[in-house]
Amino acid sequence: MYVAVKGGERAIDNAHDWLAEERRGPEDVAELGVAQIKTQLSLAVNRVMAEGSLFDPDLAALAIKQSRGDLIEAIFLIRAYRTTLPRFGYSAPVETGAMACDRRISATFKDVPGGQVLGPTFDYTHRLLDFALEAEGLDRAAEVEPEVHPVMPRVSQFLNKEGLIQDEPRPEVDETPGDLTREPLELPAARPLRLQALTRGDEGFVLSMAYSTQRGYxxxxxxxxxxxxxxxxxxxEIPELGFAIEIxxxxxxxCETVNQFTGSKTEPAQFTRGYGLVFGQTERKAISMALVDRALRWKELGEDDKGAPAQDEEFVLYHADNIQATGFLEHIKLPHYVDFQSELELVRKLRREADMRQQMREAAE
Incomplete structure (x- = not known):
């Protein structure tokens, strides 16, 4: 017979203690501080903030430490904490055209006003392990002062001068987008909700969907x-003041992608756009998001449904959320003793019936 695991609360407390020991690691190694994670593992911090829907580098770094580097667990912690925070207002839409850029590149025009600003990136590095990073305590090379770049015009504005790129439809003044952090996703979803779901979605999943569009799906x-x-x-906006203040x-x-569009019965041949916007330096996610956003726009652009996964709104949006996926996946490791007993008894019954039928056939022969 199969019996329930014994141990109860004492076993759980012991598991928590063991987890804390594993998190701390050997005592002869200096403990990793939240400030170190925040400043030296900033790309991990950025991902946790983006998929956790909370811009707070300190909390994201704390969550990474608590989760022992498991970023999905850290995202889970941030989202759970976020639900405890009171909401006292909404910010005005940010003006990304006025962004003070640390990095700005274009793959469509070489000589764009403002120039290409490479910024801090792995794009031009060799993918070789740098063993010099193991040498702690050595003097660093002179630090490079970051340049201050003026506001740069959008690349799409150059195409717009010739009417070669589709104008983005402007929402009505009183049209307030839904909020996925407060209301469940409902389909069909308008583009603002789709973009919210993608920016909160798992980076690996969104990357895979984007890759599939490049491979022909x-x-x-x-x-x-x-x-x-x-x-x-x-x-x-501060109601008492009657105007907006910077907080x-x-x-x-x-990321804004430019995509081919052969035109339709009502639209001439032109370029269309995909769009991605993510917290922090998260460019792989932003590019992936833009590709998937464009794939999901097939209906509004009058294109054919090729039946590709990235075009399936329900498939993409319902499976992009790594917290939903983790909860559903990991719940199967929790006790299911009663369910398994019923399945076990059913299998035994089916085997007994099959054996009886076999015996009857043999007797008849």
């Missing part, structure tokens, strides 16, 4: 019209 040929990373001010700044990655 929902084929659309993308160019990175512009990728920019930088700081934008956040403003909030802080956030670092964002924005």
């Amino acid at each position: 929902a084929k659309n040929h993308p160019f990175v019209g512009e990728l920019r990373i930088g700081t934008v001010p956040v403003e909030m 802080g700044e956030v670092v964002l990655t924005e």
Whole structure:
């Protein structure tokens, strides 16, 4: 017979203690501090903030430490904490065109006003292990002062001068987008909700969906019209004052892709756009998001449904959320003793019936 595991609360407490020991690691190694994670593992911090829907580098770093580097667990912690915070207002839409860029590149125009700003990136490094990083305590090379770049015009504006790229439809003034952090996703979803789901979605999943479009599933040929990373001010309307004031700044990655469009019965041949916007320096996610966003726009652009996964709104949006996926996946490791007993008894019954039928056939022969 199969019996329930024994141990109860004492076993769980012991598991927690063991987890804390594993998190701390050997005592002869210096403990990893939250400040170190925040400043030296900033890309991991950025991902946790983006998929956790909370811009707070300190909390994201704390969550990474608590989760022993399991980023999905850290995202789970951030989202859970986020639900405890009171909401006292909404910020005004940020103006990414006024971004103070640390990095700004275009794959469509070489000589763009403002120039190509490479910024801090792995794009031009050799993918070789740098064993010099093991040598702790050595003097660093002279630090490079970051350049201050003026506001740069959008690359898509150059195409717009000739009417070669589709104008983005402007929402009505009183049209407030839904909020996925407060209301469940309902289908069909408008583009603002789709973009929210993608920016909160698992980076690996969104990357895979984007890759599938490049390999021919929902084929659309993308160019990175512009990728920019930088700081934008956040403003909030204060009813008592009657105007908006700046309450802080956030670092964002924005990607706008330029995609081929052969035209339709009502639209001439032109380029269309895909869009991605993510917290922090998260360019792989932003590019992937833009490709998937463009694939999901097939219906509004009058294109054919090729039946590709990236074109399936329900498939993409319901499976992109790594917290939903983790909860559903990991619940199967929790006790299911009663369910398994019923399945076990059913299998035994079916085997007994099959044996009886076999014996009857043999007797008849």
